[in-house]
Amino acid sequence: MSILNLSQSVQNSQGCPEIRDILEAYPQATEAYNRAVEGLATLDAASFNQAWSNVEQARKVCESYRERLLHHRRDHGCLLRSVAR
Numbered sequence: 001m002s003i004l005n006l007s008q009s010v011q012n013s014q015g016c017p018e019i020r021d022i023l024e025a026y027p028q029a030t031e032a033y034n035r036a037v038e039g040l041a042t043l044d045a046a047s048f049n050q051a052w053s054n055v056e057q058a059r060k061v062c063e064s065y066r067e068r069l070l071h072h073r074r075d076h077g078c079l080l081r082s083v084a085r
């Protein structure tokens with residue numbers, strides 16, 4: 001799902017605060033992940049391990065939002081309803 005589709009979903013699902021929170025936080029989490037990955041290129045060897053652990057942490061945050069989105073879509077149905085309109 002692209003960022004454009006995500007923001008469209010935010011527009012269409014304003015009746016559901018939970019999915020709105022997820023859809024607002026998920027792109028921010030992916031941006032943080034991108035920044036962490038980009039930071040790897042500017043490091044010396046000594047700080048690589050710490051930077052890599054930051055990347056892994058950011059990736060896990062992204063995955064947790066992805067999981068919440070998938071579970072919410074399956075269990076709550078608010079996205080399906082808004083798309084069907």
Ligand SMILES: [Zn+2]
Nearest residue numbers: 016019076078
């Ligand atoms: Zn919902």
